[in-house]
Amino acid sequence: xxxxxxxxxxxxxxxxxxxxxxxxxxxxxxxxxxxxxxxxxxxxxxxxxxxxxxxxxxxxxxxxxxxxxxxxxxxxxxxxxxxxxxxxxxxxxxxxxxxxxxxxxxxxxxxxxxxxxxxxxxxxxxxxxxxxxxxxxxxxxxxxx
Numbered sequence: 001x002x003x004x005x006x007x008x009x010x011x012x013x014x015x016x017x018x019x020x021x022x023x024x025x026x027x028x029x030x031x032x033x034x035x036x037x038x039x040x041x042x043x044x045x046x047x048x049x050x051x052x053x054x055x056x057x058x059x060x061x062x063x064x065x066x067x068x069x070x071x072x073x074x075x076x077x078x079x080x081x082x083x084x085x086x087x088x089x090x091x092x093x094x095x096x097x098x099x100x101x102x103x104x105x106x107x108x109x110x111x112x113x114x115x116x117x118x119x120x121x122x123x124x125x126x127x128x129x130x131x132x133x134x135x136x137x138x139x140x141x142x143x144x145x
Contacts, residue, residue, distance in 0.1 A: 024050045030060070040064040042072075062086075079103045080111075093118035 030044025046058040056079070062072035067088065074082035080102055086095030097114040 022050055022052045024048065032064070038066045040067070079105075091120050093120070 025048070027047040028044065030042055032040050032042045034040050040063075042062040042064060044060045044062075046060070047055065048057075049055040057077045058074055059077075060072060060074040062070050062084075064070040070084075070086045070088070072082075072084040072086070074084070076082065076099075080099045082097055082099050084095060084097040086093060093116075095116050095118075097116070098111060099114070100111045101109045
């Protein structure tokens, strides 16, 4: 979410630039559905709107096995289809994605490969106490339970 726009060179404020940092809005949502003891499906959507470009919409789905292995697919509206693989190693997630270009750019690009590494710094868990028992403000609320 870019609320501030920059129409000047950040190193020389008196010089206007043509490549500006325009406002952008991102909305993302998804939910993980348990489909048995060791299998989950996680659909999600991502909406991007930049004030100087048309909006984009991504529809995604991840299929997760044993909360560790996953495969996913994504469709970027009027642009690309994506296949993904990943492995959750606890604090670290590693994966691979291939974007197959379907827009007019396919004349110049046969797709792209991506390898990614994610680091989870603070991971909430199922062992975490309910919100009303973690916060002292709600301590009187928890006495009723």
